Amino acid sequence: MEAFLYESHESRVKFGRGLIREAGFELEKLGGKRALVITTAGRRVLANSMAALLGERCAAMFTEAVQHVPVKTVDNAMKVVRQFDVDSFVPVGGGSSIGLAKALALKTGYPILAIPTTYAGSEMTPIWGITENGQKKTGKSLLVRPKTVIYDPEVTVTLPSRLTATSGINAVAHCVEGLYAENANPVISLLAEEGIRVLCSTLPALIESPKDVTLRTEALYGTWLGSLVLGSVGMALHHKLCHVLGGSYNLQHAETHAVILPYALWYNSAAIRPALEAIARALNCEPDDVAASLYDLTNALGVPVSLKEIGMKKEQLDEAADIAVKHPYYNPRPLEETSIRHLLEYAFYGERPK
Ligand code: NAD
Known part of the structure; x- marks a missing residue:
């Protein structure tokens, strides 16, 4: 350790x-x-x-x-x-x-x-x-x-399905990035893995039964874990990109998180093996399939999987890539503007990450 x-x-x-x-x-x-x-x-x-x-x-x-x-x-x-x-x-x-x-x-x-x-x-x-x-x-x-x-x-219980799904993925994102944070630690990583497991297993059922208070309780438990992770360790590319896209183009916060998460994972995947293994345990999939599994989950929840669907314009992608790398911050894989631009292009069209 x-x-x-x-x-x-x-x-x-x-x-x-x-x-x-x-x-x-x-x-x-x-x-x-x-x-x-x-x-x-x-x-x-x-x-x-x-x-x-x-x-x-x-x-x-x-x-x-x-x-x-x-x-x-x-x-x-x-x-x-x-x-x-x-x-x-x-x-x-x-x-x-x-x-x-x-x-x-x-x-x-x-x-x-x-x-x-x-x-x-x-x-x-x-x-x-x-x-x-x-x-x-x-x-x-x-x-x-x-x-x-x-x-x-x-x-x-009044939370509409779309916000239930996107906001739930927002909570998953805190847990995911907590696993590869610069200041990650074993306690927070335990919370993060449990948060991903609880949220990802509960959200599909919650879309079917939005008034089910037992399911709402599970989702809120996952939310608490995600919030603890977010408040304890630093975030990386996913949160920074969502911050840029939300702040510069006024995209809806939770929807932006739901779209970007699989692509941020795909970008970082070669540099975050232990985190991928933890996420894979939580999702019950193979480490190499984590980004695609999260994309499939978002898709199955019936919410947008592309930046295009949530109001981004294609002509904004170059500028977004530029802003995203302007102020350097910690990320497990170095930030390269050309690769970030590719990430945004994939996310714009909502292509399933491999
Ligand atoms: P929000 O608070 O804007 O709520 C979205 C919409 O849902 C609103 O119209 C609201 O009226 C409605 N709503 C809220 N609860 C509802 C319920 N139970 N039933 C029906 N409708 C409901 O959106 P959000 O995604 O919760 O928060 C986004 C904001 O939070 C962003 O500005 C983001 O930057 C910020 N944020 C900050 C932190 C932090 O640590 N500082 C962490 C996460 C998010």
Whole structure:
């Protein structure tokens, strides 16, 4: 075994059906007396229920979170924070709601109680992002890592099939890249392998039975593992490419992850044998078939497998390849612009990787 560094940071996690009802108790434990409930426009009903659950501890609601945290949204939400003398944040939603809460926590230092309703996995990480003039700036700070997370599968049963599938693959992607991270370690690798196994075996059944709370519980368990991995070790080509494509061309976050993952694995495959073996154990396939198996899974889930289908334009591929290699970062296989351009071409047409 190679030398490694393992660091962990405390956070409180409550996991189980119906536990959203304990949000008031959890907020009190954090010292929150005047919370801002945060969500996206589509989740207003849920935000209302959360406000009712919190009672007097809810000072205001902000229901205009959108993906990639535009600076204008942060500014608007900060006005509400000041106007209502807010002292804590309760995002109830996907990565967009939690992302906005993180941006506000970065400015104020107030604690976050997060209640995730998708599988994006922002809740266990210290990673924040804010978008200004089309550029998404990201950073890490323990200030933004939610102090408490409630995983309640009941709030995920409304997740539409397409988002269930793509968001689920987003969680798989955290686990996959965690296995070949620069700072990978044996504990996180165990979580990652288990996360891939749980998510990939649950997602097909969940598309058939979206209201099945037992399956939703399994998927949320995989989400937690993926989020722990994402919050603990560094990511590589897959996440960086998705960041470029999402930030520069406003492609939908989860769909971009679902399309890119098999191609990122295909690109890295010659340099990540132990990771391929772990993924193969989780998927019950041969190590050499991992990229194709993940492509087949995404295809079987009935969601887009090509960048073309999710709104990318062919004339954007050259620029995307250029941006992707501009700022060097760790990746197990060196980044070469021509090869990245090939990867994007395959992903654009959705060709099955071999
Ligand atoms: P999202 O939060 O934008 O949600 C997508 C859509 O699904 C929204 O319209 C929302 O209203 C709806 N929705 C959410 N939960 C629902 C439910 N239970 N039922 C029905 N509809 C529901 O998308 P996302 O994929 O969860 O998050 C994407 C964002 O999160 C991106 O901006 C990404 O960069 C960020 N992210 C950040 C981190 C991090 O560690 N900082 C990690 C993962 C993702």
